Amino acid sequence: MTAEYQVHGDVAVITLNNPPVNGLGLSTRRGITAGLEKAEADAAVKSIVITGAGKAFSGGADIREFGKPEALAEPNLLSVILAVEATTKPVIAAMHSVAMGGGLELALGCHYRIAAPGCSVALPEVKLGLIPGAGGTQRLPRVLGVEAALNMIVSGEPVKSELLASVPGQKLFDKLAKAPESLAEEALAFAKEMAVKHADGSALPLVRNLPCKHPKGDAYFQFARNMVKGMAKNFPAPAKCVDAVEAATKQKFDQGMVTEREIFINLMWTPECRSLRHLFMAERAASKIPDVPSDTKQRDIKSVAVIGAGTMGGGIAMNFLNAGIPVKILEMKQEAIDKGLGIIKKNYEAQVKKGKLKQDKYDQRMSLLTTTLSYDDLKEADLVIEAVFEEIGVKEAVFKELDRVMKPGAILASNTSTLDVDKIASFTKRPQDVVGLHFFSPANVMKLLEVVRGKETAKDVMATVMTVSKKIRKTAVVSGVCDGFIGNRMIEQYGRQGGFLLDEGCTPAQVDKAMEKFGMAMGPFRMGDLAGNDIGWAIRKRRYEEKPDMKYSKTADLLCEKGRFGQKTGAGWYDYVPGKRDAIPNAEVVAMIEEHRKAMGITPRKISDEEIVQRLVFSLVNEAAHILEEGIANKASDIDVVYIFGYGFPIHRGGPLQYADEVGLFNVVQAMKRFAKNPLDDGKFWEPAPLLARLVAEGKTFNG
Numbered sequence: 250m251t252a253e254y255q256v257h258g259d260v261a262v263i264t265l266n267n268p269p270v271n272g273l274g275l276s277t278r279r280g281i282t283a284g285l286e287k288a289e290a291d292a293a294v295k296s297i298v299i300t301g302a303g304k305a306f307s308g309g310a311d312i313r314e315f316g317k318p319e320a321l322a323e324p325n326l327l328s329v330i331l332a333v334e335a336t337t338k339p340v341i342a343a344m345h346s347v348a349m350g351g352g353l354e355l356a357l358g359c360h361y362r363i364a365a366p367g368c369s370v371a372l373p374e375v376k377l378g379l380i381p382g383a384g385g386t387q388r389l390p391r392v393l394g395v396e397a398a399l400n401m402i403v404s405g406e407p408v409k410s411e412l413l414a415s416v417p418g419q420k421l422f423d424k425l426a427k428a429p430e431s432l433a434e435e436a437l438a439f440a441k442e443m444a445v446k447h448a449d450g451s452a453l454p455l456v457r458n459l460p461c462k463h464p465k466g467d468a469y470f471q472f473a474r475n476m477v478k479g480m481a482k483n484f485p486a487p488a489k490c491v492d493a494v495e496a497a498t499k500q501k502f503d504q505g506m507v508t509e510r511e512i513f514i515n516l517m518w519t520p521e522c523r524s525l526r527h528l529f530m531a532e533r534a535a536s537k538i539p540d541v542p543s544d545t546k547q548r549d550i551k552s553v554a555v556i557g558a559g560t561m562g563g564g565i566a567m568n569f570l571n572a573g574i575p576v577k578i579l580e581m582k583q584e585a586i587d588k589g590l591g592i593i594k595k596n597y598e599a600q601v602k603k604g605k606l607k608q609d610k611y612d613q614r615m616s617l618l619t620t621t622l623s624y625d626d627l628k629e630a631d632l633v634i635e636a637v638f639e640e641i642g643v644k645e646a647v648f649k650e651l652d653r654v655m656k657p658g659a660i661l662a663s664n665t666s667t668l669d670v671d672k673i674a675s676f677t678k679r680p681q682d683v684v685g686l687h688f689f690s691p692a693n694v695m696k697l698l699e700v701v702r703g704k705e706t707a708k709d710v711m712a713t714v715m716t717v718s719k720k721i722r723k724t725a726v727v728s729g730v731c732d733g734f735i736g737n738r739m740i741e742q743y744g745r746q747g748g749f750l751l752d753e754g755c756t757p758a759q760v761d762k763a764m765e766k767f768g769m770a771m772g773p774f775r776m777g778d779l780a781g782n783d784i785g786w787a788i789r790k791r792r793y794e795e796k797p798d799m800k801y802s803k804t805a806d807l808l809c810e811k812g813r814f815g816q817k818t819g820a821g822w823y824d825y826v827p828g829k830r831d832a833i834p835n836a837e838v839v840a841m842i843e844e845h846r847k848a849m850g851i852t853p854r855k856i857s858d859e860e861i862v863q864r865l866v867f868s869l870v871n872e873a874a875h876i877l878e879e880g881i882a883n884k885a886s887d888i889d890v891v892y893i894f895g896y897g898f899p900i901h902r903g904g905p906l907q908y909a910d911e912v913g914l915f916n917v918v919q920a921m922k923r924f925a926k927n928p929l930d931d932g933k934f935w936e937p938a939p940l941l942a943r944l945v946a947e948g949k950t951f952n953g
């Protein structure tokens with residue numbers, strides 16, 4: 250059992266001990282109830298303290314139990330809390346560090362609570378598309394007041410114990426300990442005091458018996474609903490938090506608990522909740538590489554060098570400076586250094602101006618940054634990341650120089666977005682030390698990092714860069730070597746479908762609107778304008794040579810021939826006013842598409858939003874299935890993570906493969922078969938990838 254029982258004088262102490270955060274898994278729940286029974290049976294015990302070992306009181310549900318039968322096995326958390334409430338000796342929660350979700354609900358079931366300062370208190374269930382399910386919505390308003398409690402439940406955000414203790418009239422904490430170090434001792438003393446207080450047999454206080462009212466009643470809840478509606482349009486849970494807290498004010502406690510339970514169970518079955526839970530697990534799973542054990546000895550990364558101070562180099566450097574790691578940037582000319590440095594400074598200064606960065610932090614970060622024009626100055630760096638022009642000849646020259654100067658054991662990384670990492674590795678005599686680190690633009694903002702594993706990349710290099718990515722707060726996903734890696738290889742098919750849709754009758758604005766309604770941060774044409782249409786043009790020119798049979802719409806080439814590269818030229822699929830990002834539809838572009846249609850002899854047809862969404866999203870899905878089968882991605886959930894964190898795919902849909910699972914893979918394949926019959930589309934592409942066909946035949950899903 251992962252809860253320990255000890256008796257100190259006449260106080261029994263139940264210590265949750267289930268690292269890392271004392272999750273309330275079955276064995277911990279059993280430990281608590283066993284401890285309570287022992288304490289009840291021992292006449293020498295007069296009161297009981299429940300606390301947590303190590304880094305938390307309790308972080309709530311044990312995520313390792315998600316989806317497993319143990320999660321529901323008795324005693325479940327509701328039963329444990331009932332057992333705590335029913336104990337005839339005072340039970341005191343001694344809370345420190347982290348008291349979240351089920352952990353806080355357990356504490357609210359105790360007769361008394363003492364907290365250490367600095368304890369993070371939260372009911373974060375809403376972040377998984379749920380509401381608290383073990384009385385949190387019924388008990389927190391009773392001790393904190395309706396408004397403060399609803400705010401915590403709807404936001405899911407942690408609040409420090411000392412702040413909560415200062416809420417007028419709060420009954421969440423009976424006592425705030427002087428310091429985290431003295432909590433254990435103060436909790437024992439407080440428990441003894443409570444034993445004396447109740448020695449006369451007086452009733453033990455229960456949160457359930459406290460009144461729960463809001464003076465403005467209905468008006469307040471209406472107001473709260475309106476606020477929540479604007480905030481969380483794609484998610485049902487926040488509005489349901491309001492319903493549950495309203496029930497706490499209008500129903501008897503036990504009835505309120507039934508209402509909470511019903512809402513909780515209904516939410517559990519929504520696709521939004523499934524998506525959020527999927528992503529929660531997927532993000533954690535992404536850092537695990539099947540054949541790289543978690544105890545692999547890692548290399549020490551204390552300093553970093555960046556080659557090239559352009560768009561990507563500057564942003565990459567900022568990530569390390571933000572994490573307190575010294576960076577040296579190498580450029581070819583002093584002017585390029587000055588320009589790159591100027592942009593980094595401007596970025597930081599904007600953050601200082603907005604109050605997001607303190608001046609001393611800014612100074613500290615800039616003091617970690619040095620520059621050079623000489624490779625010999627880089628030799629001591631533990632990790633070097635190349636971000637020079639995307640030309641194999643330039644990469645060859647750079648990697649030969651790096652091979653010459655870098656100390657043995659240094660990791661040599663390339664930020665290439667399209668080139669063959671194995672080929673780049675072959676320019677050195679140490680291919681085992683070479684890896685791709687594909688950052689996304691703007692590199693200091695975007696969370697995604699594709700870690701490209703070459704065929705010779707050493708396991709300790711992989712383990713090290715995954716750890717480094719955490720330090721610089723990126724979500725890293727491993728990709729094998731292929732053209733475009735995971736994300737850009739898929740987006741190429743998506744872009745191709747976008748082109749066919751224009752040929753067949755859509756306008757860019759119609760396609761973008763449909764995709765944005767689906768939830769994409771940006772439709773494909775607005776995205777093209779942001780990234781630069783010339784990038785796709787260069788790739789297509791290469792494809793026309795490599796794969797002459799591959800079918801493309803010519804509209805994007807016609808657009809580029811007009812110099813309409815997107816936001817950077819003030820004109821792309823849309824027009825842009827300098828300094829603004831609003832996309833203004835352009836009549837000439839629409840006319841250009843119509844003329845091209847005419848020239849191809851196509852009669853335009855009305856295309857529904859549903860068809861637009863399906864063709865674009867399922868094109869991602871089919872390509873993803875090839876990527877999975879080829880082993881370029883380790884697991885389906887990695888692909889979802891790439892699309893959520895790198896391409897603005899809607900979080901409530903859980904990623905393209907999670908979405909396909911929700912639609913049903915049988916239905917996805919049926920749609921593909923329909924699309925394949927369209928003579929204006931690429932019928933060959935719509936042949937379901939073998940893996941997808943197999944999953945359908947076996948009645949399985951991508952994400953299991």
Ligand code: NAI
Pocket residue numbers: 556557558559560561562579580581585635636637638639640643646647664665666667687688689690
């Ligand atoms: P950029 O043109 O903005 O910057 C390249 C910089 O490298 C320039 O400042 C140039 O002076 C410097 N440089 C060129 N040759 C050099 C050499 N031999 N030694 C030292 N410095 C040299 O290019 P950008 O956009 O930053 O791209 C860099 C790399 O990042 C490319 O491989 C690109 O494919 C990749 N990438 C670009 C993304 C983007 O959105 N721009 C996204 C992800 C990857």
